[in-house]
Amino acid sequence: MDPRPFVNAYSARTRVGNWNEDQFRIERENADYERLKAAGLLRHQLVEKIKSRFLAPVKTTGHGDGHMRFGDIVQVRNDAQDTTLAVHTDNEISWTVSACKKSASSKRTSFRVVPCSGPMDELTGNTVLYGQPFALQSCVEPEWYLASDSIEKLQSLSNIAYGRNRVFMVKYLSKATMWSVTAWDPRTRLEFVDTPVLQETVYISWTSVT
Numbered sequence: 001m002d003p004r005p006f007v008n009a010y011s012a013r014t015r016v017g018n019w020n021e022d023q024f025r026i027e028r029e030n031a032d033y034e035r036l037k038a039a040g041l042l043r044h045q046l047v048e049k050i051k052s053r054f055l056a057p058v059k060t061t062g063h064g065d066g067h068m069r070f071g072d073i074v075q076v077r078n079d080a081q082d083t084t085l086a087v088h089t090d091n092e093i094s095w096t097v098s099a100c101k102k103s104a105s106s107k108r109t110s111f112r113v114v115p116c117s118g119p120m121d122e123l124t125g126n127t128v129l130y131g132q133p134f135a136l137q138s139c140v141e142p143e144w145y146l147a148s149d150s151i152e153k154l155q156s157l158s159n160i161a162y163g164r165n166r167v168f169m170v171k172y173l174s175k176a177t178m179w180s181v182t183a184w185d186p187r188t189r190l191e192f193v194d195t196p197v198l199q200e201t202v203y204i205s206w207t208s209v210t
Contacts, residue, residue: 053107053140054088054106054107054108054140055106055107055108056106056107057104057105057106058073058105058106058107058110058139059073059105060072060073060074060075060105060110061073061074062199063199065196066198066199066200067127067128067196067197067198067199068113068127068128068196068197068198068199069113069124069125069126069127069128070113070114070115070120070123070124070125070126070128070134071112071113071114071120071123071124071125072112072113073105073110073111073112073139074110074111074112074113074136074199075105075109075110075111076111076136076146076205077102078099079202081099082101082102083099083100083101083102084099084100084101084102084103084109085097085098085099085109085111085146085167086098086099086100086108086109087108087138087140087144087146087169088108094169095138095144095168095169097146097167097168097169107139107140108139108140110139111136111137111138111139111146112136112137112138112139112142113128113134113135113136113137114134114135114136114137115134115135116133116134116135116173116177116178117173127196127197128196128197129194129195129196129197130180130181130182130183130192130193130194130195130196130197130203131180131181131182131193131194132180132194133178133179133180133208134178134179134180135173135177135178135179136177136179138169143171144169144170144171145169145170145171145172145173145177146167146168146169146177146179147167147168147169147170147174147176147177147207148165148166148167148168148176148206148207149165149166149168149176149207150165175207175208176207176208177207178207178208179205179206179207180205180206180207180208181197181203181204181205181206182203182204182206183203183204184202184203184204
């Protein structure tokens with residue numbers, strides 16, 4: 001007996017029921033798609049948001065005299081390990097500070113040099129001196145600042161090496177966000193005190209509490 005005549009031989013009621021179910025499913029999926037699209041929650045929309053927020057190119061500031069000034073856009077790099085300091089977050093509560101391979105400057109790897117206190121306008125354009133405190137403001141979110149504190153290391157469970165401190169982001173200016181630089185060579189540090197900080201120069205960065 002040839003079984004082909006009996007293949008898909010459902011009753012009219014069954015065919016109508018299955019057809020309606022497929023239609024309901026398609027309409028529900030289309031409605032979900034439009035809702036997510038309107039809210040900007042589709043995968044490609046989320047990826048584009050991340051790219052525009054963190055990976056947008058940023059041009060670092062350069063001057064003819066090579067001096068670093070308040071208001072400049074800078075990167076914090078470790079040339080020995082060929083890495084650059086970078087920030088990231090998937091929420092608005094906490095930020096992650098890590099290192100990435102050196103590449104073209106972007107928002108996540110760039111910081112603005114700002115005063116630790118007082119109005120920004122008064123010091124914008126002034127040269128930063130060795131030993132002078134300043135703060136590093138994130139180019140992703142200007143309300144976040146780079147900080148470091150030895151107490152954070154003691155309270156954490158991470159295996160941070162002795163002599164090194166945890167680096168993190170905070171929303172307020174304090175002693176933990178007061179950075180300054182000193183010459184790399186200990187034998188010449190006194191010679192550099194109160195002299196302009198040079199761009200593209202190797203030096204040590206530290207905070208007032210580390």
